[in-house]
Amino acid sequence: MIRNGRDYIESIRDGRVVYVDGERVKDVATHPMFKPIVDIRARIYDMQWEEDHRSILTYEEDGEAFATTLRPPTSRSDWWDKRRAVNAIFSDIGGVVTRVGDETVGEMWSLFDGQEVLNQVDPQFSTNIRNHIDRVTATDPFHVSANTDPKGDRSKHPKDQDPDMLLHVVKETDAGLIVRGAKFETAAAYANQAFTKPTIANWGNETYSDYAVGFISNLAAPGITMICRTGFAGRAPKRDYPLANRFDEVDSLVVFDNVLVPWENVLFYRHTRAATFIRATLHRYSAFAFVQRNLAFTDLMIGAALFNVRQTGLDKQPAVQEKLAKMAVYREGINAHLTAAITLAERSPGGLTMPNQSLLYTGRVHACSNYHEIVHIARELCGGQICVTPDSACFDHEASGAWMNKFYTINDSWHAEDRRKLLAFARDLLNSDYAGHRLTFQLFAQSPPFAHLGAVYRNFGWDGPLDLVKNAADLSDSVTDGRKLNRWLDREPHLDDG
Numbered sequence: 202m203i204r205n206g207r208d209y210i211e212s213i214r215d216g217r218v219v220y221v222d223g224e225r226v227k228d229v230a231t232h233p234m235f236k237p238i239v240d241i242r243a244r245i246y247d248m249q250w251e252e253d254h255r256s257i258l259t260y261e262e263d264g265e266a267f268a269t270t271l272r273p274p275t276s277r278s279d280w281w282d283k284r285r286a287v288n289a290i291f292s293d294i295g296g297v298v299t300r301v302g303d304e305t306v307g308e309m310w311s312l313f314d315g316q317e318v319l320n321q322v323d324p325q326f327s328t329n330i331r332n333h334i335d336r337v338t339a340t341d342p343f344h345v346s347a348n349t350d351p352k353g354d355r356s357k358h359p360k361d362q363d364p365d366m367l368l369h370v371v372k373e374t375d376a377g378l379i380v381r382g383a384k385f386e387t388a389a390a391y392a393n394q395a396f397t398k399p400t401i402a403n404w405g406n407e408t409y410s411d412y413a414v415g416f417i418s419n420l421a422a423p424g425i426t427m428i429c430r431t432g433f434a435g436r437a438p439k440r441d442y443p444l445a446n447r448f449d450e451v452d453s454l455v456v457f458d459n460v461l462v463p464w465e466n467v468l469f470y471r472h473t474r475a476a477t478f479i480r481a482t483l484h485r486y487s488a489f490a491f492v493q494r495n496l497a498f499t500d501l502m503i504g505a506a507l508f509n510v511r512q513t514g515l516d517k518q519p520a521v522q523e524k525l526a527k528m529a530v531y532r533e534g535i536n537a538h539l540t541a542a543i544t545l546a547e548r549s550p551g552g553l554t555m556p557n558q559s560l561l562y563t564g565r566v567h568a569c570s571n572y573h574e575i576v577h578i579a580r581e582l583c584g585g586q587i588c589v590t591p592d593s594a595c596f597d598h599e600a601s602g603a604w605m606n607k608f609y610t611i612n613d614s615w616h617a618e619d620r621r622k623l624l625a626f627a628r629d630l631l632n633s634d635y636a637g638h639r640l641t642f643q644l645f646a647q648s649p650p651f652a653h654l655g656a657v658y659r660n661f662g663w664d665g666p667l668d669l670v671k672n673a674a675d676l677s678d679s680v681t682d683g684r685k686l687n688r689w690l691d692r693e694p695h696l697d698d699g
Contacts, residue, residue, distance in 0.1 A: 203259055203266050204341045205250055206243030212342075212393055213239070215421040219390045221429040221451070229391050234432035237447045239391050241294050242301055242343060248293060257282075257289045268341050270303030270490075273310055273334060274554045280489070280543045287493055296448045297497045299646065300388035304494070305346040307486030308396050309334055312415070312468055314485070314551035315478045322472040330468050333417055342393040346487075347384035347418065347455060348648075350400050359412055368397070368457060369411040370470065377463040378470065380414065387646075389420055389453040390427050396468075398483075399476045413476035417466040424460035427453040433635045440593040441625050445635035481659065484647050485549070488565050489556050491647050492539060495568035498643070499532045502575060505627040506582035512615045512623070524578050531567075531575050538564025558660040566653050572643050580631050587628040596621055 204212075210230045219226040221234055229235045248254040249268060259266040260282070269286045272279060283303065291297055312319070313334055316327040337344055353366030368382030386395055398415040418425070430452050433445035469475035484491070507525065510516045516525070542556035542564065549555045580587070596605045596617065609617035630636055644650065671680060 202339075202341070203249045203268055204246045206247040209243050209246045209343060210239065213391050217390070217421040218426045219429065219453075220427065221390075222431055226390070233435045234429075235391055235434075235451060237434045238298070238388075238450055241298060241447065242391065244294060245290055245301055246341075248290065254289060254293070258286050267338055271306050271338050271341065271344075273313070273338070274486070275552075276554055277543055277546050279554065280546065280556060283490070284493060284539070284543070287490065288497075291497050296444060297494055297501065298448055298450060299491070299494055299642070300345055300392075300450050302342075302344050302392075304487050304490035305396065306337055306344050307488075307490065308346055308398075308479075308483050309337065310549075310551075310553055311482045311485045311487075312479055314482065314549045314553065314555075315475065316551060318472075318475050318478050319469055322469055322475055325464070326467065326469050326475075329465055332465070333468070343388075343391070345386055345388050345392040345395045347386045347389070347395040347397040348400050348483075349385045351383055351385075351454075352400070367400070367412050368414070370414050371411075371459065374461070377461050378414065378416070378467055380416075380457050380460050380462055383454055383456045385452060386455050387452045387642075388450050389455050390429055390451060392420055394419055395455075398468075398479055400480075409471045410473050410476075411471065413473045414470045415468045415476065415479060416462045416470075417468065418455075418457075418460070418462065419466075420455070422460055424458045426456040426458065428456065429453045433633075433638070436634075438593060440622075442629045442633060442635065443622075443626055444629040445633055449635060449638075481656075484562075484565075484656065485555050485558065486553075488561050488647060489539065489542065492535060492561070492565050492568050495572065495643065496532065496535045496539065498572075498639070499528070499535065499575060501630055502579040503528050503532060505623070505630055506579045508623055509583045509627060512611055512620065521582065524582055528575055528578055531571055535564060535568045538567060559657070559662060562653065562656040562660055565647070566650075566657060569644055569653060570650060573640060576631060576636075576640060579627075583624075583627045583631065587624050587632055590621070590624045590628070593621065593625070 213229055217229070219229055221232070226232050226235070230239050249258045249266070255266070258269055260269055260272060261267075269282050272283075274280055274283070287303060290301075309330065312330050316330065319326040319330065350367045353362050359367045359369070365382045368380060368384055370378045371381050372379040384395075384397060386392075389395060395418050396415070397418045399413055420427070432451045433442070433449040435446065436442075437445070439446040469479070503525070506528065507516065510521050510525070515521050538560050539556075542561040545557040545560060546554050547557055590609075591601075591605065595601045596609075605621075606617040609620045611620065647653070667681065670676070
């Protein structure tokens with residue numbers, strides 16, 4: 202059944218090995234670098250039990266409640282429900298979080314669609330993925346994703362360098378696989394489990410590879426060590442950096458030092474076709490949640506910029522309105538892709554309902570490739586004061602505070618304290634270390650830009666333009682070979698559910 206916040210916090214007090222700032226973390230839930238984001242995840246769990254949110258964040262089956270965001274989608278209405286649930290979460294917590302589970306569980310649904318491929322390897326793997334999807338739905342864990350390896354020298358084959366640069370199997374036992382290597386995982390230090398899978402690897406023409414392995418990893422398993430980057434929380438006063446002190450999602454290098462993965466947790470192994478399939482379809486569902494977060498970040502930037510220009514009356518200037526309009530166009534472009542992806546949803550090979558693939562992936566390219574330009578426009582509209590305004594202590598001091606109050610009060614509506622809060626928020630959103638980290642994360646979190654474009658190429662309906670030109674130019678049938686470039690073209694793209 203659904204958890205509450207206390208259930209979650211107790212679940213990560215399991216003896217896990219976590220390091221940050223050169224020290225072993227005794228309790229992730231109370232460590233100052235992790236506590237803010239752990240508290241937010243706990244708050245999301247608690248929301249599921251509250252009267253105001255229960256009907257949005259949960260659904261019922263056979264008298265039990267389950268998390269809406271973890272429900273395998275079988276209709277368009279499921280996607281509308283997920284979208285509303287995520288919006289409700291962001292509204293309540295007052296910000297945006299990327300790794301809370303709903304954006305990673307979809308990767309397991311992608312593998313569910315690949316059961317035919319898994320059955321060619323071992324029918325047990327197909328059973329394992331179904332069992333794990335059921336288990337996630339039933340037990341409500343904090344489930345994250347592990348993709349990127351340290352990689353090493355990418356010009357070399359994995360076997361031509363230190364083999365641990367890519368996670369791989371070193372031994373098969375009766376109990377399961379023994380794996381070595383490392384993965385970078387956001388939120389791993391305070392999550393329960395991760396779907397661990399290969400990155401884009403250089404397997405050459407091999408049919409079988411020890412690097413082609415995917416499994417569910419228990420993040421407290423013996424042999425796992427998590428080495429985290431320094432977080433932003435606590436490095437500067439919360440009043441001056443309100444986002445960095447609450448919403449930093451700490452990334453970890455998760456080291457697998459001869460870790461046993463029980464056979465029931467293995468989802469595929471050795472067969473490179475299975476690994477290639479999951480890499481090609483990994484974000485079939487999870488891209489929706491990721492792009493939705495771009496939409497939420499954009500709303501934060503629009504709101505911060507609009508407040509800044511309105512407080513001084515600059516919103517009346519045509520040049521300012523033009524920049525605001527550009528932000529609105531970007532925002533509504535994301536919104537349109539998400540809305541259309543649900544409206545024109547498709548039936549997946551496994552019988553689930555997936556967002557329209559061409560529209561979802563083109564929406565992701567639009568959201569990620571233009572994100573930095575919108576950040577810069579927001580910086581322009583917020584002006585130079587977000588980088589020169591003194592900190593909150595100067596506003597509080599008896600002597601300096603009088604001057605700050607004088608120069609930062611604009612009128613009866615905008616007093617110095619509100620203006621300080623807005624400038625601090627905008628600085629943290631657009632200019633801080635946290636903001637720079639977010640900018641890079643949004644670009645690479647679901648693979649690099651070339652992979653985003655590759656997904657568009659594989660899913661766009663190329664035959665439509667070809668047929669149009671063939672008929673318009675009166676070309677002969679010999680110019681087509683009958684091969685469908687879009688593998689979804691032969692299937693009915695629309696669903697008849699509500």
